[in-house]
Amino acid sequence: MRISFQFIQYNLGTTHPKLYFMENRDLIFIHTQENSHSIPASFCCSSKASFTNWLIGRLPGYNLIASPEMNAMQSLYFVKHGVKVTAGPVHKIMLGKYGPNKGGIIQQLNINGSAHLFINCHLDSKSPELRHSQAQKILSFASSIAIEPENILMSTKLHSSVFLNSSKQNIHCNKLVLFGDVNARLSCTELEAAQIIENAGLFVVKDKNQPLKMSNPVISEAQIYKTLRDFDELNNGLLQLKERNVIDFAPSYKLNRGQLFYQLRKPGWCDRIFFSDDVTTEKTKYYQVKVPGSDHLPVVLEGTLVV
Template sequence: MPSIKLITWNMKGDVPDCEISELFDKYYDFYVIGVQECENSILKSFFANSKKLWRQKVDMFISRQGPYSLVGESEQNAMLLQIFCKQSLVSQISCVHIQKITLGQYNLANKGAVSVSFCFNGVPLLFSNFHLFKAFEYYQTRVVEFQRYLQKFSREMCIHQQPNTHPLSRFKQAFLLGDFNMRVSCSREESDFKSFDQRRALDQMTNFQSLFNLRDISQVEFEPGYKMNLQGGYTQTCVPSWTDRILVADSNINNAIDDKLKILKHSYCPICQKYHKYKLAKNNSVEMDQLQGDVYVDSQNIQMEATSYKSPMIIGSDHQPVIGIVEITGITKSLQLKMCSE
């Protein structure tokens, strides 16, 4: 049952000089770190987009938890997505794929998404880090940007979408994190007199999720993380909003389980466009040492459960970071990982 800690943070063109140990607090199986406006502003990143200081800071904090290896990273303009795993899990990872998608006007990279996908024990997982267009009145622009993301993603991954299926449904779990820039639909003055539930009901993200069949990894129970001042309060210029989120698009494609134990199956891999070989155990009571072969999946019911979803108070940007901790059940450790084969 792998544990994953996901972190998203818009850093406002800097590397905040503040304590971030709360972001790197335990020895999780995976760390997924997506940042926007990292170390440089969007404009400056067109000419100088070094993220050396942030990489050094991440390496320092993550190494304190234990030995980790970099699974993959994807970088574009001021965005960066890094995925680390325990060194003991490296042999169970295959088909790592890096992707960059531009969504800005005139196809510029000022807005977009960077992605890393891979197979863990033969199970395809996707992680994408977003930065969409800002401002309350440009909700429809953000909708169009996400539609373009799905179109470009499907085209580059050679995914031929079936009717009534989500373009990301080929992945057993697809995590979408970042600054989606969704706002609360009321004035700054009105927001001060509304309850938490009333403000959450006016969140533009509600319609956005319904439109694209997405959801937060868990219900939002934390206060809005944007727009903050240096004293830890909200500015008087913007309506406090949940702009930074961690979303998930669950797969609705299941592998058929054969009635007989140890029947060799082939599962199509959307990452490398080939087929995984693995064997399926009929139930969870089968001991792993009784099985022989390549990669094992002991259940078709692979599920995600969020154990934490919050926004810690870390003053260093006008955005608060958002972190989520999830556990995925139904993935069994393989005895021997076999790469995809035709």
């Protein structure tokens, strides 16, 4: 069976999320970070309920089947009426001293009877080694989760008598989809990143406290992003997870036109969507949406899920 989807990853910051780009798909799944607690209040960031109600109003033809949250993170899973998806258990992991702001939410969803784990995560912003360790912790935990018996029955069509004497079986889900703020940075320095941008003629960076200004580009934006991707921390994926498309859009973090090149902090593709090999997709489109306000831009993957 083929089910169309739109997955949206967005670190809200203090921004009202103008998610008007949501499309008519069977599944619309949204993972957010920094939408409460750790940031100043705004229209929706001060209340996850306000954000949720706003989305429900935007999607009248959908059921919200799960909306797990943990501190500053929230996941929302909207399913079009008539599409067979049910929510299973949810698991949460807090990561170190950044508990209010960093962690992972793992939601089991059964899509047409096939169990999948959807992971919303927010990793450390300063240390590549710590990010790697945190990702290992989240994925190791996800790999250890035992699927509920009724969900195993749905996905494997085994006879129910197999599970009469056990509340859980040691059967694990190998279909993982992770989208979150993985805080992946460029391996070059802040100044080197700025120089790459300047040398390409894409932006003129004269003052770290001034907005980026477009110069006369001597090469295409796609070429400069390809150059920057050579320095991308996650060029080879996130541990065993891979992206379905080559990134051909601008870094989603700290490279917003008309905004400040904040403290010459390095831009990066922080907002990502990864899959395990066992998840089958078709006709995927990976892109960024230029929504002003946050120092992050939403990243979207659209396509078809084969289950």
